[in-house]
Amino acid sequence: GDSVTQMEGPVTLSEEAFLTINCTYTATGYPSLFWYVQYPGEGLQLLLKATKADDKGSNKGFEATYRKETTSFHLEKGSVQVSDSAVYFCALCTSGTYKYIFGTGTRLKVLA
Amino acid sequence: KAGVTQTPRYLIKTRGQQVTLSCSPISGHRSVSWYQQTPGQGLQFLFEYFSETQRNKGNFPGRFSGRQFSNSRSEMNVSTLELGDSALYLCASTYDGGRNQPQHFGDGTRLSIL
Numbered sequence: 092g093d094s095v096t097q098m099e100g101p102v103t104l105s106e107e108a109f110l111t112i113n114c115t116y117t118a119t120g121y122p123s124l125f126w127y128v129q130y131p132g133e134g135l136q137l138l139l140k141a142t143k144a145d146d147k148g149s150n151k152g153f154e155a156t157y158r159k160e161t162t163s164f165h166l167e168k169g170s171v172q173v174s175d176s177a178v179y180f181c182a183l184c185t186s187g188t189y190k191y192i193f194g195t196g197t198r199l200k201v202l203a
Numbered sequence: 204k205a206g207v208t209q210t211p212r213y214l215i216k217t218r219g220q221q222v223t224l225s226c227s228p229i230s231g232h233r234s235v236s237w238y239q240q241t242p243g244q245g246l247q248f249l250f251e252y253f254s255e256t257q258r259n260k261g262n263f264p265g266r267f268s269g270r271q272f273s274n275s276r277s278e279m280n281v282s283t284l285e286l287g288d289s290a291l292y293l294c295a296s297t298y299d300g301g302r303n304q305p306q307h308f309g310d311g312t313r314l315s316i317l
Contacts, residue, residue, distance in 0.1 A: 123302045135293065135308040142303045180246065189258045189300040191236065195245035 093118045097181050097194035104171055104201050112166040112197045114155075114181035122183040124148075124157055124164040129178045129196070138166075138179070171201045205230065207309035209294050215315045221282040224312045228275050228296030235277040236306060237269060240291040249292075252277055253300055281314075289316045 098113040116122065126138040126148070139148030144159035155166045164181060181194040208227040216222050228235050237249040248261040252271035271277045275296075281288055291313050295306035 125305055127308075134310045135295075137305040137307075140303075140305055182246075184302040186302045188302075189234065189236075189251045189253065190248055190261075191295075191306055192248065193238075193246040195243075 093122070093183060093185055093188070093190075093192045095181050095183055095192050095194040097179075097197050100178075100196070100198040102197060102199045104199070106173055106201055106203055107170045108201075110166070110168040110171045110175075110199070112179055112181075112199070114164045114166065114194060116162050116164065116181075116183050116192075118162075118183055118185050120185040120187065122185045124155070125182040125184070125191075126153070126155055126164070126166050127180040127182060127193075129180070131177065135180065171199070173201045173203050175199060176201045207294055207296050207307050209292075209309035209312050211312060212310065213313050213315075215317060216284050217317050218284055218286060220284050221280065222284060222314060224279045224281075224292055224294075224314075226277045226279070226294030226296075226309060228277070228294075229307055232296035232298055232307070233275050234297045234300035235271055235275065236295045236297075236300075237277070237279050238293045238295065239263075240293055240311070241289075246293065249279065251300060258300070284316050286316050289314060 123142040125140045128138045139150040141148040141157035178196045234253045236251040238246045250260040269279045291311045293311045295308045297304040
């Protein structure tokens with residue numbers, strides 16, 4: 092079946108450091124890919140998405156590129172802030188399944 | 204535009220009891236999905252409803268069931284509660300469940316089993 096694998100956390104970085112959170116997937120069909128973020132005490136919210144190969148999703152300084160050849164959708168940010176501390180989830184949805192598959196989440200902690 | 208509303212926010216039950224959770228999707232959204240979130244397992248898909256029909260379900264025992272009403276509101280029921288059912292239960296909605304549509308999540312119902 093379809094699956095999403097994220098790097099284990101927690102990830103601890105200093106403010107202004109470069110961030111990469113790895114995400115790889117397996118899917119029987121052609122999925123859309125998403126990154127969601129859960130800030131402390133808040134609900135899950137969409138961060139960015141990409142719906143076809145080579146698409147780049149971006150929001151709030153975060154970026155991720157849909158790489159079909161490597162089945163990856165790694166999340167990057169050039170300079171993290173303390174306010175980026177949260178749990179990040181990679182997810183996919185394949186046409187006709189009506190089912191979103193989520194990774195286990197990666198906790199990011201940014202230190203001032 | 205109001206977001207996804209889940210009630211109640213917190214529930215405490217004992218083993219063997221049953222519980223019903225409610226979800227009202229964003230106005231105009233007809234697809235409602237349910238997830239169980241636990242620290243070790245992340246988000247596990249429970250089921251998805253569209254136009255009162257369950258279109259997909261995850262790998263959960265039959266104690267977990269759901270339904271959707273004609274106004275797209277959805278309920279989830281868990282019978283014969285077990286300690287392992289303690290979790291945050293999240294509801295999410297989209298217009299029709301198409302793969303390009305991001306899910307909009309409610310704040311969840313935190314269920315604790317004593």
